[in-house]
Amino acid sequence: MIVISNTGPLVALAKLDRMDxxxxxxxxxxFIPHIIQRELWAKSSFESAALEAALDGFIQVRSKPETVPVAVELATMYLDEGEKQVVRLAASLDEPLFVLLDDNAGRKAAQKLDLAITGTAGLLVSAKKQGLIPAVIPLLEALRTHGYWLSDELVEHVRRLVKE
Known part of the structure; x- marks a missing residue:
């Protein structure tokens, strides 16, 4: 299974130094569309080195689809350009995938198109379930400390889910 990612979750993982x-x-x-690559290159903070290494390594850039079906156009018309390109790219591929999005508007658009979705928190939950990290909540709290917005409701939901 592949992932089509938006900027936010990649930045979040870089802030945690856990792109691995x-x-x-x-x-x-x-996979990311070209616009997400440009957004990541524009980051000029401590996470930029981790993002650059990932772009040189395992993250691949894919071109946006040439044509967009009307249903996809309608579902994505009010999204910012990055989210729009992520959802459109995901909708154009005929392979098992999920979309990595944290923004609610982008997630709703992807849901309308029956795309599988997860976010940074969901990825961290999966990492814990697979034994890659010992706990999720400390990482979510670290993201908040670094200025990454996560709702109290999301953190509490994850806390209950992973029993931390």
Missing amino acids: LLNQLVPDGV
Whole structure:
């Protein structure tokens, strides 16, 4: 299974210095559209080195689809350009995949198109279940400390889910 990722979850994993988790959890490939690559290159902070290494390594850039079906156009028309390209790329592929998105608007658009979705928190839960990390909540709290917005409801939901 492959992943089509938006910028946010990649930045979150870079902030945690845990880009390795994505590579371990998704060995079949992580793909991003060109616009996400540009957004990642624009990051000028401590996580930029981790993002650059991932872009040079296991993250692959894919071109956006030439044509977009009307249903996909309608579902994505109000998204920002990055999310729009992520969802459109995912909808254009005929292979098992999930979309890695944290933003609610992007997630809703992907759901309308019956795309499988997860976010940063879901990825961390999977990492814990596979024994790649000992706990999720400390990582979510670290993200909050680094300015990554996560709702209280999401953190509490994850806390109950992983029993931390």
